Amino acid sequence: xxSDDDLRARFHKLADRVSSTTPEFHSVAGTSRGTRxxxxxxxxxxxxxxxxxxxxxxxxxxxxGLVWGTSTGYASARVQSERExxxxxxxxxxxxxxxxxxxxELTRTRAGLVxxxxxxxxxxxxxxxxxxxxxxxxxxxxARIEHxxxxxxxxxxxxxxxxxxxxxxxxxxxxxSCSPIPPVAPVPRVxxxxxxxxxxxxxxxxxxxxxxFGGILGVRQAPDGKVLVNDARRRQLxxxxxxxxxxxxxxxxxxxxATSYGRLGTPLIPFLGDSSLIAEWxxxxxxxxxxxxxxxxxxxxxGERIFGPINSGYSGIDSKGRIIMRGAILPRxxxxxxxxxxxxxxxxxxxxxxxxxLDQRRVDTIGQIRRPVMKLVTEKSSxxxxxxxxxxDPLQSVDEFAVxxxxxxxxxxxxxxxxxxxRPDGDTSATPKLPxxxxxxSDADKARLADSVRAAxxxxxxxxxxxxxxxxTQPGDCGNIPAGGSGRSGNxxxxxxxxxxxxxxxxxxxxxxxxxLGVLRSPLPPLAELNRNGAIxxxxxxxxxxxxxxxxxxxxxxxxxxxxxxxxxxxxxxxVNAKGELFERVRLPLGRAIAGFAKGGVVYxxxxxxxxxxxxxxxxxxxxxxxxxx
Amino acid sequence: MADLDEELARHHGAAFGWxxxxxxxxxxxxxxxxxxxxxxxxxxxxxxDGRAQFRTFLFGVIRRTASEERRHRAIRSALTLAALRQExxxxxIPHTGLDxxxxxxxxxxxxxxxxxxxxxxxxxxxxxxxxDLTIADAxxxxxxxxxxxxxxxxxxxxxxxxxLGENGNHAE
Numbered sequence: 001x002x003s004d005d006d007l008r009a010r011f012h013k014l015a016d017r018v019s020s021t022t023p024e025f026h027s028v029a030g031t032s033r034g035t036r037x038x039x040x041x042x043x044x045x046x047x048x049x050x051x052x053x054x055x056x057x058x059x060x061x062x063x064x065g066l067v068w069g070t071s072t073g074y075a076s077a078r079v080q081s082e083r084e085x086x087x088x089x090x091x092x093x094x095x096x097x098x099x100x101x102x103x104x105e106l107t108r109t110r111a112g113l114v115x116x117x118x119x120x121x122x123x124x125x126x127x128x129x130x131x132x133x134x135x136x137x138x139x140x141x142x143a144r145i146e147h148x149x150x151x152x153x154x155x156x157x158x159x160x161x162x163x164x165x166x167x168x169x170x171x172x173x174x175x176x177s178c179s180p181i182p183p184v185a186p187v188p189r190v191x192x193x194x195x196x197x198x199x200x201x202x203x204x205x206x207x208x209x210x211x212x213f214g215g216i217l218g219v220r221q222a223p224d225g226k227v228l229v230n231d232a233r234r235r236q237l238x239x240x241x242x243x244x245x246x247x248x249x250x251x252x253x254x255x256x257x258a259t260s261y262g263r264l265g266t267p268l269i270p271f272l273g274d275s276s277l278i279a280e281w282x283x284x285x286x287x288x289x290x291x292x293x294x295x296x297x298x299x300x301x302x303g304e305r306i307f308g309p310i311n312s313g314y315s316g317i318d319s320k321g322r323i324i325m326r327g328a329i330l331p332r333x334x335x336x337x338x339x340x341x342x343x344x345x346x347x348x349x350x351x352x353x354x355x356x357x358l359d360q361r362r363v364d365t366i367g368q369i370r371r372p373v374m375k376l377v378t379e380k381s382s383x384x385x386x387x388x389x390x391x392x393d394p395l396q397s398v399d400e401f402a403v404x405x406x407x408x409x410x411x412x413x414x415x416x417x418x419x420x421x422x423r424p425d426g427d428t429s430a431t432p433k434l435p436x437x438x439x440x441x442s443d444a445d446k447a448r449l450a451d452s453v454r455a456a457x458x459x460x461x462x463x464x465x466x467x468x469x470x471x472x473t474q475p476g477d478c479g480n481i482p483a484g485g486s487g488r489s490g491n492x493x494x495x496x497x498x499x500x501x502x503x504x505x506x507x508x509x510x511x512x513x514x515x516x517l518g519v520l521r522s523p524l525p526p527l528a529e530l531n532r533n534g535a536i537x538x539x540x541x542x543x544x545x546x547x548x549x550x551x552x553x554x555x556x557x558x559x560x561x562x563x564x565x566x567x568x569x570x571x572x573x574x575x576v577n578a579k580g581e582l583f584e585r586v587r588l589p590l591g592r593a594i595a596g597f598a599k600g601g602v603v604y605x606x607x608x609x610x611x612x613x614x615x616x617x618x619x620x621x622x623x624x625x626x627x628x629x630x
Numbered sequence: 631m632a633d634l635d636e637e638l639a640r641h642h643g644a645a646f647g648w649x650x651x652x653x654x655x656x657x658x659x660x661x662x663x664x665x666x667x668x669x670x671x672x673x674x675x676x677x678x679d680g681r682a683q684f685r686t687f688l689f690g691v692i693r694r695t696a697s698e699e700r701r702h703r704a705i706r707s708a709l710t711l712a713a714l715r716q717e718x719x720x721x722x723i724p725h726t727g728l729d730x731x732x733x734x735x736x737x738x739x740x741x742x743x744x745x746x747x748x749x750x751x752x753x754x755x756x757x758x759x760x761x762d763l764t765i766a767d768a769x770x771x772x773x774x775x776x777x778x779x780x781x782x783x784x785x786x787x788x789x790x791x792x793x794l795g796e797n798g799n800h801a802e
Binding site: 002008011013018022024026029 | 635638643646647650668672708736740742745755788790
């Protein structure tokens, strides 16, 4: 055991050894004062150089890593692409065989149809045309599938490398090497779309409301799934739960309360977000409703004369909250001597489409649409009552308009079935003609149409147009005026009518006989001879008034006047996306019409009649096979 | 500056011994550390404010400089950029001074035993036995409390005795 002194002695002995080899102080200190002091800038430079070298080395490693990783990625993609191409080639071979078989079957079917037509004559021509159209649609689908298969089978390896071309690593490499980045060629989509337009059957309803409606004029789905339904005929606004099982009446027909619907059925106009507009007829204003139908505030319109047209059922809203509506229909008086007796006028053959800016309180005309020429005949009875007869030509081609979910206004032109677009930013564009099976009318067809219209007119005249009266009581009520009183014929023993009531009553009558008022008129000339100014057009009009709808996914639904794709009378809509591409046709279930839309391809359908009421159903459209549905 | 030179010259031998201890008896590293420490004192990066003895202050500067040098060497080794260092003269300095110490068996055993101690124990023992500092001064140099220095001193001394005894037995 060593004591502290022993340890100290050993340390001192070591110190002696060290001291004998200690360098001179001046050699160390002199170096510090001289060489090192002078070399300090060089020392800093050296450290700077080391830092720069470190940075350069790091960049070099990064670049090497990027190149290495890219090469590995390309190699992996090449192997994967090769494998997929082999699989696609094998699949394409099988599909091609199946398609050839299918094509042979279609050819046989077509030959059978021709043979059947020859046997059964012209009586089965309509059904044969429909079957042939179905065959054409199947042929188009087969061609499209075959084209896709051949395209996929012969796709070069570039398709698999497209991801690598667009990947950030390649961009980084291009940036490092200061080389330009070649743009990726855009894929032509419109041409491929027009080759074969798929026909999609709208699935059967998944949800159905247990109660019936008098007439649905607007459906709005709230974010929480609740559904606001406007029953315009029963003058009720009902809020259903998300399953359409139970409902509460938000606005009722019962007058006198704060939640009264009003005395007239009126459309439910979609507004910004999930809100809606509905007319308040007493004050001639619009009420802004929240998604659950509660009144948020009243919207004052810039001018009284647009209140009626807004509630015509043809209004939409753009992305800036401006109301897009059709203008007021004002008849133009005909020159003296030209009118039909006793007096009359004529509506213009076009309507202005207006844009109502509620913030700036201005109304602009943004377009025109073609409407059928409509004439009116005014007659004054012995009571001083003025009756107006409206008649129109149902054979003319018309234009339609709708406001899509992104705020674009689409003008669907009926004379050649194309769409003019007015975008939210003010740009205008026109899409090419949409595909449509144009049917040329021969002279015999025109004569047959004129005769059939005249026969229909005569039949209605014989019935007295029982359902054609449309009574608008403003501001008083004249709906229960007893028959008889006075006039050219009627019940002479009936009490006289109150002239004050009649002055307050404005009655629009569609034609001929105003039986409730007890005023009988002599039959007027048939409609076909009364109204048509020019000859019947050479081609059937593709659309009819009220045939264009806009869903909440940015698509336009156009119902053509005729189609060969309807099997038993189903409605078949042409669905056009925001780019103007007709990308699919949707066939509704039999007996159903569209009542409204919700986001995500949700469609509300209605069916029924006035006697038994209308139903409300909900279904959802499957995603489009060409993936153009947003 | 003249006073500083005198002070440094007066404590140069002890400073070199302390630098050797801080550099694990690597003479080249010790000379480099001592050189850097002198440079710090002369250009004012390390300033003596008189709160302790100058020797204690000098030893503290040398210890921190040695620590910095070890850290820089570790970083350079980790980055494998030693080849970029522009110190060709460092590799050519022979360890002549250490050779004579190693030749002495007693000194060699002591150095070997010290190498097996922890760094803190080794430093405390060196300051107390080699430099004849008190434990309080040693704590001041090392930047630790007196109590901690005392614990290191006692444990290091016991460990050193045991190691030297083992070496002595092996020698016998």
